[in-house]
Amino acid sequence: MPLTTIYVAPPFGSPDKPIPAVSTVELARLFGRSAALAGVSLRVETGRAVALLGPNGAGKTTLLRILSTAIRPSFGTAEVDGLDVGRQADAVRRRIAYLSHANGLYDDLTALENLRFAARLLDVPAAEVDSRLRAALADVGLTPVGDQRVAGFSAGMRKRLALGRLLLSPHSLVLLDEPHAALDEDGMALVDDLIRRWHDAGITVLVASHAAERLAPLLDGRIRLDGGLVTAIEGDGVTLNDTPAPAARAIPAGATTP
Protein backbone atom coordinates (compact mmCIF):
# COMPACT_ATOMS: atom_id res chain seq x y z
CA MET A 1 0.00 0.00 0.00
CA PRO A 2 1.78 3.17 -1.16
CA LEU A 3 2.06 5.90 1.47
CA THR A 4 3.93 8.61 -0.38
CA THR A 5 2.31 11.39 -2.28
CA ILE A 6 3.91 11.75 -5.70
CA TYR A 7 5.02 15.37 -5.90
CA VAL A 8 4.75 16.84 -9.38
CA ALA A 9 6.53 19.89 -10.77
CA PRO A 10 3.81 21.30 -13.06
CA PRO A 11 4.66 21.38 -16.80
CA PHE A 12 5.54 24.71 -18.39
CA GLY A 13 3.62 24.15 -21.61
CA SER A 14 -0.14 24.31 -22.26
CA PRO A 15 -2.37 21.78 -24.05
CA ASP A 16 -2.41 23.89 -27.22
CA LYS A 17 1.28 24.74 -27.01
CA PRO A 18 3.05 21.81 -25.36
CA ILE A 19 6.73 21.92 -24.48
CA PRO A 20 8.42 18.53 -24.84
CA ALA A 21 9.78 17.02 -21.62
CA VAL A 22 13.01 16.16 -23.41
CA SER A 23 14.34 17.66 -26.60
CA THR A 24 17.81 17.04 -27.97
CA VAL A 25 19.37 18.27 -31.19
CA GLU A 26 22.46 16.57 -32.60
CA LEU A 27 23.50 15.73 -29.04
CA ALA A 28 26.99 14.30 -28.79
CA ARG A 29 29.42 13.53 -26.01
CA LEU A 30 33.02 12.52 -26.45
CA PHE A 31 35.19 10.79 -23.86
CA GLY A 32 38.69 11.28 -25.19
CA ARG A 33 38.38 10.42 -28.87
CA SER A 34 35.55 8.01 -28.38
CA ALA A 35 31.99 9.28 -28.94
CA ALA A 36 29.59 7.84 -26.36
CA LEU A 37 26.79 9.78 -28.05
CA ALA A 38 27.27 10.66 -31.71
CA GLY A 39 24.42 13.00 -32.63
CA VAL A 40 21.06 12.17 -31.06
CA SER A 41 18.00 14.28 -32.00
CA LEU A 42 14.96 13.23 -30.03
CA ARG A 43 11.79 14.61 -28.60
CA VAL A 44 9.88 12.99 -25.72
CA GLU A 45 6.38 14.28 -24.97
CA THR A 46 5.47 15.33 -21.44
CA GLY A 47 3.90 12.62 -19.29
CA ARG A 48 5.15 9.65 -21.29
CA ALA A 49 7.01 6.64 -19.96
CA VAL A 50 9.76 5.76 -22.41
CA ALA A 51 12.46 3.08 -22.34
CA LEU A 52 16.00 3.55 -23.60
CA LEU A 53 17.09 0.20 -24.96
CA GLY A 54 20.32 -0.99 -26.46
CA PRO A 55 23.45 -3.04 -25.84
CA ASN A 56 26.20 -2.08 -23.41
CA GLY A 57 28.03 1.00 -24.66
CA ALA A 58 25.05 2.18 -26.72
CA GLY A 59 25.01 5.58 -25.00
CA LYS A 60 22.00 5.11 -22.70
CA THR A 61 23.77 6.15 -19.50
CA THR A 62 25.54 9.06 -21.23
CA LEU A 63 22.20 10.40 -22.49
CA LEU A 64 20.68 10.16 -19.00
CA ARG A 65 23.73 11.80 -17.39
CA ILE A 66 23.58 14.74 -19.81
CA LEU A 67 19.85 15.20 -19.16
CA SER A 68 20.51 15.03 -15.39
CA THR A 69 23.16 17.82 -15.76
CA ALA A 70 25.87 15.50 -14.35
CA ILE A 71 27.93 15.90 -17.52
CA ARG A 72 27.86 18.49 -20.25
CA PRO A 73 27.31 17.76 -23.93
CA SER A 74 30.36 18.05 -26.16
CA PHE A 75 28.21 19.17 -29.09
CA GLY A 76 24.56 19.82 -29.76
CA THR A 77 21.85 20.82 -27.30
CA ALA A 78 19.62 19.12 -24.75
CA GLU A 79 16.57 20.66 -23.12
CA VAL A 80 14.36 19.49 -20.26
CA ASP A 81 10.94 21.20 -20.25
CA GLY A 82 12.45 23.79 -22.59
CA LEU A 83 15.34 24.53 -20.21
CA ASP A 84 18.89 24.13 -21.52
CA VAL A 85 20.78 21.55 -19.44
CA GLY A 86 23.99 23.58 -19.67
CA ARG A 87 22.93 27.21 -19.31
CA GLN A 88 19.92 26.60 -17.05
CA ALA A 89 21.31 23.64 -15.13
CA ASP A 90 19.99 24.76 -11.74
CA ALA A 91 16.43 25.12 -13.02
CA VAL A 92 16.73 21.68 -14.68
CA ARG A 93 17.95 20.17 -11.38
CA ARG A 94 14.77 21.43 -9.69
CA ARG A 95 12.64 19.41 -12.14
CA ILE A 96 14.47 16.10 -12.47
CA ALA A 97 14.99 13.03 -10.35
CA TYR A 98 17.88 10.80 -11.37
CA LEU A 99 18.63 7.27 -10.23
CA SER A 100 22.15 6.50 -11.41
CA HIS A 101 24.31 3.37 -11.16
CA ALA A 102 25.89 4.75 -7.99
CA ASN A 103 23.46 5.41 -5.18
CA GLY A 104 25.11 8.55 -3.77
CA LEU A 105 24.73 7.43 -0.13
CA TYR A 106 26.94 8.01 2.91
CA ASP A 107 27.96 4.79 4.67
CA ASP A 108 28.39 6.35 8.11
CA LEU A 109 24.90 7.88 8.17
CA THR A 110 21.72 5.94 8.86
CA ALA A 111 19.07 5.49 6.17
CA LEU A 112 16.94 8.23 7.75
CA GLU A 113 19.91 10.57 8.08
CA ASN A 114 20.78 10.05 4.41
CA LEU A 115 17.21 10.95 3.43
CA ARG A 116 17.14 13.90 5.84
CA PHE A 117 20.34 15.27 4.29
CA ALA A 118 18.81 14.91 0.82
CA ALA A 119 15.61 16.63 1.99
CA ARG A 120 17.61 19.63 3.24
CA LEU A 121 19.42 20.00 -0.06
CA LEU A 122 16.23 19.45 -2.03
CA ASP A 123 14.64 22.36 -0.14
CA VAL A 124 11.79 20.27 1.30
CA PRO A 125 9.75 22.56 3.63
CA ALA A 126 11.02 22.03 7.19
CA ALA A 127 7.58 21.20 8.57
CA GLU A 128 7.15 18.38 6.06
CA VAL A 129 10.60 16.81 6.23
CA ASP A 130 9.79 14.22 8.90
CA SER A 131 6.54 13.03 7.41
CA ARG A 132 7.95 12.90 3.87
CA LEU A 133 11.02 10.92 4.72
CA ARG A 134 9.17 8.42 6.88
CA ALA A 135 6.62 7.92 4.10
CA ALA A 136 9.40 7.52 1.51
CA LEU A 137 11.19 5.01 3.74
CA ALA A 138 7.96 3.03 4.21
CA ASP A 139 7.29 3.06 0.47
CA VAL A 140 10.63 1.46 -0.35
CA GLY A 141 10.25 -1.08 2.47
CA LEU A 142 13.08 0.15 4.69
CA THR A 143 11.17 1.37 7.77
CA PRO A 144 12.55 -1.42 10.04
CA VAL A 145 16.15 -0.42 9.22
CA GLY A 146 15.66 3.35 9.12
CA ASP A 147 17.96 3.91 12.08
CA GLN A 148 20.68 1.56 10.87
CA ARG A 149 23.84 2.76 9.18
CA VAL A 150 23.95 2.31 5.42
CA ALA A 151 27.40 0.67 5.69
CA GLY A 152 25.64 -2.59 6.62
CA PHE A 153 23.11 -2.44 3.77
CA SER A 154 23.07 -4.87 0.85
CA ALA A 155 23.23 -3.57 -2.74
CA GLY A 156 19.46 -4.01 -3.04
CA MET A 157 18.75 -2.06 0.16
CA ARG A 158 20.99 0.76 -1.08
CA LYS A 159 19.09 0.88 -4.35
CA ARG A 160 15.80 1.01 -2.42
CA LEU A 161 17.07 3.92 -0.33
CA ALA A 162 18.22 5.76 -3.46
CA LEU A 163 14.71 5.22 -4.88
CA GLY A 164 13.27 6.63 -1.65
CA ARG A 165 15.27 9.82 -2.20
CA LEU A 166 13.44 10.33 -5.53
CA LEU A 167 10.13 10.49 -3.63
CA LEU A 168 11.05 13.48 -1.45
CA SER A 169 10.58 16.40 -3.81
CA PRO A 170 8.53 17.41 -6.87
CA HIS A 171 9.70 16.45 -10.35
CA SER A 172 8.55 16.67 -13.93
CA LEU A 173 11.05 14.18 -15.33
CA VAL A 174 12.36 10.99 -13.72
CA LEU A 175 15.53 9.44 -15.19
CA LEU A 176 16.22 5.84 -14.18
CA ASP A 177 19.41 3.97 -15.10
CA GLU A 178 18.96 0.21 -14.79
CA PRO A 179 16.52 0.59 -11.89
CA HIS A 180 15.92 -3.15 -11.57
CA ALA A 181 19.61 -3.99 -11.14
CA ALA A 182 20.57 -5.50 -7.74
CA LEU A 183 16.92 -5.80 -6.64
CA ASP A 184 15.01 -8.91 -5.60
CA GLU A 185 11.58 -9.72 -7.07
CA ASP A 186 9.84 -7.51 -4.48
CA GLY A 187 12.23 -4.68 -5.24
CA MET A 188 11.69 -5.02 -8.98
CA ALA A 189 7.93 -4.93 -8.41
CA LEU A 190 8.47 -1.78 -6.35
CA VAL A 191 10.27 -0.14 -9.28
CA ASP A 192 7.46 -1.15 -11.65
CA ASP A 193 4.91 0.29 -9.22
CA LEU A 194 6.83 3.57 -8.91
CA ILE A 195 7.11 3.92 -12.70
CA ARG A 196 3.34 3.35 -12.93
CA ARG A 197 2.64 5.94 -10.22
CA TRP A 198 4.94 8.57 -11.75
CA HIS A 199 3.31 7.94 -15.13
CA ASP A 200 -0.20 8.20 -13.68
CA ALA A 201 0.76 11.49 -12.00
CA GLY A 202 1.78 12.94 -15.37
CA ILE A 203 5.52 12.80 -14.76
CA THR A 204 7.70 11.87 -17.73
CA VAL A 205 9.79 8.75 -17.09
CA LEU A 206 12.88 7.85 -19.12
CA VAL A 207 14.28 4.48 -18.14
CA ALA A 208 17.45 2.86 -19.46
CA SER A 209 17.11 -0.87 -19.08
CA HIS A 210 17.85 -4.32 -20.37
CA ALA A 211 14.56 -5.57 -18.90
CA ALA A 212 12.53 -4.65 -22.01
CA GLU A 213 9.91 -7.36 -21.56
CA ARG A 214 9.34 -6.56 -17.93
CA LEU A 215 8.86 -2.87 -18.71
CA ALA A 216 6.69 -3.38 -21.81
CA PRO A 217 3.27 -3.06 -20.10
CA LEU A 218 4.36 0.15 -18.32
CA LEU A 219 5.63 2.02 -21.35
CA ASP A 220 4.32 4.33 -24.03
CA GLY A 221 7.38 4.27 -26.23
CA ARG A 222 10.86 2.88 -26.79
CA ILE A 223 14.08 4.38 -28.08
CA ARG A 224 16.73 2.02 -29.36
CA LEU A 225 20.31 3.24 -29.27
CA ASP A 226 23.42 1.63 -30.65
CA GLY A 227 26.91 3.03 -31.02
CA GLY A 228 25.77 6.43 -29.73
CA LEU A 229 23.05 6.81 -32.37
CA VAL A 230 19.29 6.26 -32.42
CA THR A 231 18.58 3.14 -34.45
CA ALA A 232 14.82 2.98 -33.92
CA ILE A 233 11.90 4.62 -32.15
CA GLU A 234 8.72 2.74 -31.39
CA GLY A 235 5.36 3.46 -29.80
CA ASP A 236 3.88 6.77 -28.67
CA GLY A 237 5.37 9.91 -27.19
CA VAL A 238 8.75 9.77 -28.91
CA THR A 239 9.66 11.45 -32.18
CA LEU A 240 12.90 12.17 -33.97
CA ASN A 241 13.61 15.84 -33.55
CA ASP A 242 13.26 17.64 -36.88
CA THR A 243 14.39 21.02 -35.48
CA PRO A 244 17.30 22.01 -37.69
CA ALA A 245 20.67 21.84 -35.96
CA PRO A 246 21.99 25.26 -34.91
CA ALA A 247 25.23 24.57 -36.73
CA ALA A 248 26.50 21.88 -39.02
CA ARG A 249 27.28 18.60 -37.28
CA ALA A 250 30.43 19.25 -35.41
CA ILE A 251 31.85 15.85 -34.59
CA PRO A 252 35.54 16.18 -35.38
CA ALA A 253 36.94 13.93 -38.04
CA GLY A 254 38.58 10.88 -36.54
CA ALA A 255 36.28 10.51 -33.51
CA THR A 256 35.19 6.92 -33.26
CA THR A 257 32.08 5.36 -31.83
CA PRO A 258 32.47 2.38 -29.49
Next chain:
Amino acid sequence: MSGLARTATVALAIARKDAVAELRGKHATTSTLFFAAVVLLLFGFALGPDTRRLAEAAPGLLWLAIVFAGLLAVGRLHLVETDDGALEQLALYPVDRRAIYAGKAVSGLAAMLILGIVLLGVVAVLYGIDLAGAWPALVLTLVLGCIGFAAVGTFYAGVTVRMRAREVMLPLLMLPVIAPLLLAAVKATAAALAGDPFGELAAWLQLLAGYDLVMLIAGGATYGFLLEE
Protein backbone atom coordinates in the same frame (compact mmCIF):
# COMPACT_ATOMS: atom_id res chain seq x y z
CA MET B 1 13.91 31.21 1.71
CA SER B 2 16.27 33.98 0.63
CA GLY B 3 19.40 33.13 -1.32
CA LEU B 4 21.79 33.75 1.54
CA ALA B 5 19.71 31.87 4.12
CA ARG B 6 19.40 28.94 1.73
CA THR B 7 23.15 28.95 1.08
CA ALA B 8 23.79 28.91 4.85
CA THR B 9 21.27 26.09 5.41
CA VAL B 10 22.87 23.95 2.69
CA ALA B 11 26.43 24.68 3.88
CA LEU B 12 25.54 23.79 7.47
CA ALA B 13 23.74 20.62 6.37
CA ILE B 14 26.89 19.50 4.52
CA ALA B 15 29.18 20.41 7.43
CA ARG B 16 26.88 18.66 9.91
CA LYS B 17 26.77 15.55 7.73
CA ASP B 18 30.57 15.53 7.56
CA ALA B 19 30.87 15.96 11.33
CA VAL B 20 28.44 13.10 12.06
CA ALA B 21 30.17 10.80 9.56
CA GLU B 22 33.61 11.72 10.90
CA LEU B 23 32.69 11.23 14.57
CA ARG B 24 30.87 8.00 13.90
CA GLY B 25 33.42 6.58 11.50
CA LYS B 26 36.35 7.88 13.56
CA HIS B 27 38.12 7.80 10.20
CA ALA B 28 40.85 10.32 10.22
CA THR B 29 40.53 12.42 13.34
CA THR B 30 42.36 10.28 15.85
CA SER B 31 44.98 8.86 13.52
CA THR B 32 45.68 12.29 11.99
CA LEU B 33 46.21 13.75 15.46
CA PHE B 34 48.61 10.96 16.40
CA PHE B 35 50.45 11.39 13.10
CA ALA B 36 50.94 15.13 13.72
CA ALA B 37 52.04 14.55 17.32
CA VAL B 38 54.61 11.98 16.14
CA VAL B 39 55.86 14.49 13.54
CA LEU B 40 56.39 17.04 16.32
CA LEU B 41 58.18 14.45 18.43
CA LEU B 42 60.49 13.58 15.51
CA PHE B 43 61.24 17.27 14.89
CA GLY B 44 62.29 17.36 18.55
CA PHE B 45 64.64 14.40 18.06
CA ALA B 46 66.05 15.92 14.86
CA LEU B 47 66.86 19.23 16.53
CA GLY B 48 68.34 17.69 19.68
CA PRO B 49 67.73 18.36 23.35
CA ASP B 50 68.68 22.06 23.32
CA THR B 51 65.50 23.62 24.77
CA ARG B 52 66.31 27.14 23.56
CA ARG B 53 66.74 25.92 19.99
CA LEU B 54 63.46 23.97 20.23
CA ALA B 55 61.62 27.00 21.56
CA GLU B 56 62.97 29.15 18.72
CA ALA B 57 61.91 26.62 16.09
CA ALA B 58 58.54 25.87 17.75
CA PRO B 59 56.34 28.25 15.65
CA GLY B 60 57.66 26.83 12.38
CA LEU B 61 57.44 23.22 13.55
CA LEU B 62 53.90 23.75 14.87
CA TRP B 63 52.68 25.09 11.52
CA LEU B 64 54.48 22.38 9.53
CA ALA B 65 52.73 19.77 11.68
CA ILE B 66 49.40 21.56 11.16
CA VAL B 67 50.01 21.65 7.38
CA PHE B 68 50.89 17.94 7.18
CA ALA B 69 47.92 16.91 9.30
CA GLY B 70 45.65 19.37 7.51
CA LEU B 71 46.53 17.88 4.11
CA LEU B 72 45.31 14.51 5.36
CA ALA B 73 42.17 16.02 6.90
CA VAL B 74 40.96 18.03 3.88
CA GLY B 75 41.79 15.17 1.50
CA ARG B 76 39.82 12.76 3.66
CA LEU B 77 36.79 15.08 3.77
CA HIS B 78 36.51 14.87 -0.02
CA LEU B 79 37.26 11.17 -0.12
CA VAL B 80 34.03 10.36 1.77
CA GLU B 81 32.20 11.94 -1.17
CA THR B 82 33.67 9.44 -3.61
CA ASP B 83 32.13 6.40 -1.91
CA ASP B 84 29.08 5.24 -3.81
CA GLY B 85 29.08 8.28 -6.14
CA ALA B 86 28.12 10.77 -3.43
CA LEU B 87 30.01 13.67 -5.06
CA GLU B 88 28.05 13.34 -8.30
CA GLN B 89 24.83 13.17 -6.29
CA LEU B 90 25.89 16.26 -4.33
CA ALA B 91 26.40 18.12 -7.63
CA LEU B 92 22.90 17.13 -8.80
CA TYR B 93 21.06 18.84 -5.95
CA PRO B 94 19.53 22.17 -6.97
CA VAL B 95 21.83 24.21 -4.75
CA ASP B 96 24.28 27.05 -5.34
CA ARG B 97 27.73 25.56 -5.92
CA ARG B 98 29.15 28.15 -3.50
CA ALA B 99 27.04 26.57 -0.75
CA ILE B 100 28.67 23.19 -1.41
CA TYR B 101 32.11 24.85 -1.28
CA ALA B 102 31.19 26.67 1.93
CA GLY B 103 29.93 23.45 3.54
CA LYS B 104 33.10 21.52 2.74
CA ALA B 105 35.24 24.50 3.83
CA VAL B 106 33.42 24.71 7.19
CA SER B 107 34.03 20.97 7.71
CA GLY B 108 37.69 21.50 6.85
CA LEU B 109 37.94 24.49 9.18
CA ALA B 110 36.43 22.54 12.09
CA ALA B 111 38.89 19.68 11.57
CA MET B 112 41.81 22.13 11.26
CA LEU B 113 40.88 24.03 14.43
CA ILE B 114 40.69 20.83 16.47
CA LEU B 115 44.08 19.79 15.06
CA GLY B 116 45.57 23.24 15.68
CA ILE B 117 44.47 23.53 19.29
CA VAL B 118 45.62 20.03 20.22
CA LEU B 119 48.96 20.49 18.43
CA LEU B 120 49.51 23.82 20.16
CA GLY B 121 49.20 21.97 23.46
CA VAL B 122 51.54 19.23 22.24
CA VAL B 123 54.14 21.82 21.20
CA ALA B 124 53.91 23.52 24.61
CA VAL B 125 54.49 20.23 26.42
CA LEU B 126 57.13 18.73 24.11
CA TYR B 127 59.19 21.87 23.61
CA GLY B 128 58.62 23.38 27.07
CA ILE B 129 56.92 26.58 25.91
CA ASP B 130 54.86 28.79 28.20
CA LEU B 131 51.66 29.73 26.39
CA ALA B 132 50.18 31.81 29.25
CA GLY B 133 49.61 35.41 28.23
CA ALA B 134 49.93 34.68 24.53
CA TRP B 135 46.57 32.89 24.27
CA PRO B 136 44.39 35.55 22.57
CA ALA B 137 46.96 36.31 19.84
CA LEU B 138 47.73 32.59 19.35
CA VAL B 139 44.06 31.67 19.01
CA LEU B 140 43.49 34.50 16.51
CA THR B 141 46.51 33.37 14.48
CA LEU B 142 45.30 29.79 14.59
CA VAL B 143 41.78 30.73 13.46
CA LEU B 144 42.99 32.95 10.58
CA GLY B 145 45.60 30.40 9.50
CA CYS B 146 43.09 27.53 9.57
CA ILE B 147 40.48 29.52 7.60
CA GLY B 148 43.03 30.11 4.84
CA PHE B 149 44.17 26.50 4.86
CA ALA B 150 40.57 25.21 4.73
CA ALA B 151 39.71 27.65 1.91
CA VAL B 152 42.65 26.52 -0.25
CA GLY B 153 42.49 22.88 0.85
CA THR B 154 38.80 22.51 -0.02
CA PHE B 155 39.44 23.85 -3.52
CA TYR B 156 42.45 21.62 -4.21
CA ALA B 157 40.83 18.57 -2.63
CA GLY B 158 38.03 19.18 -5.17
CA VAL B 159 40.61 19.43 -7.96
CA THR B 160 42.38 16.20 -7.02
CA VAL B 161 39.55 14.01 -5.69
CA ARG B 162 38.95 12.33 -9.07
CA MET B 163 42.67 11.86 -9.76
CA ARG B 164 44.26 8.47 -9.31
CA ALA B 165 47.40 9.95 -7.69
CA ARG B 166 45.41 12.32 -5.46
CA GLU B 167 47.49 11.61 -2.33
CA VAL B 168 50.53 13.05 -4.12
CA MET B 169 48.79 15.68 -6.22
CA LEU B 170 47.02 17.39 -3.31
CA PRO B 171 50.23 18.43 -1.49
CA LEU B 172 52.05 19.06 -4.77
CA LEU B 173 49.43 21.55 -5.96
CA MET B 174 48.55 23.02 -2.60
CA LEU B 175 51.83 23.58 -0.81
CA PRO B 176 53.15 26.32 -3.15
CA VAL B 177 49.85 28.19 -2.83
CA ILE B 178 49.88 28.13 0.97
CA ALA B 179 53.50 29.31 1.23
CA PRO B 180 52.43 32.93 2.03
CA LEU B 181 49.98 31.61 4.64
CA LEU B 182 52.67 29.46 6.25
CA LEU B 183 55.08 32.40 6.38
CA ALA B 184 52.55 34.80 7.90
CA ALA B 185 51.23 32.24 10.39
CA VAL B 186 54.72 31.30 11.59
CA LYS B 187 55.76 34.95 11.96
CA ALA B 188 52.53 35.82 13.79
CA THR B 189 52.89 32.81 16.12
CA ALA B 190 56.52 33.72 16.88
CA ALA B 191 55.54 37.34 17.57
CA ALA B 192 52.66 36.24 19.81
CA LEU B 193 54.89 33.86 21.82
CA ALA B 194 57.58 36.54 22.23
CA GLY B 195 55.08 39.15 23.44
CA ASP B 196 55.24 41.09 20.14
CA PRO B 197 58.44 43.08 20.96
CA PHE B 198 58.64 44.70 17.50
CA GLY B 199 54.92 45.42 17.08
CA GLU B 200 54.70 43.26 13.91
CA LEU B 201 51.87 40.95 15.01
CA ALA B 202 49.05 43.11 13.66
CA ALA B 203 50.65 43.32 10.21
CA TRP B 204 51.03 39.52 9.94
CA LEU B 205 47.46 39.00 11.11
CA GLN B 206 46.25 41.50 8.51
CA LEU B 207 48.16 39.60 5.83
CA LEU B 208 46.53 36.35 7.00
CA ALA B 209 43.06 37.93 6.95
CA GLY B 210 43.63 39.34 3.47
CA TYR B 211 44.89 35.96 2.21
CA ASP B 212 41.81 34.25 3.69
CA LEU B 213 39.43 36.68 2.00
CA VAL B 214 41.04 36.32 -1.43
CA MET B 215 41.16 32.51 -1.21
CA LEU B 216 37.56 32.20 0.01
CA ILE B 217 36.28 34.39 -2.84
CA ALA B 218 38.41 32.57 -5.44
CA GLY B 219 37.45 29.14 -4.08
CA GLY B 220 33.73 29.95 -3.95
CA ALA B 221 33.78 31.34 -7.49
CA THR B 222 35.58 28.38 -9.07
CA TYR B 223 34.63 25.30 -7.04
CA GLY B 224 31.45 24.75 -9.07
CA PHE B 225 33.48 24.02 -12.21
CA LEU B 226 35.23 21.18 -10.39
CA LEU B 227 31.92 19.39 -9.87
CA GLU B 228 31.25 19.21 -13.61
CA GLU B 229 32.67 16.67 -16.00
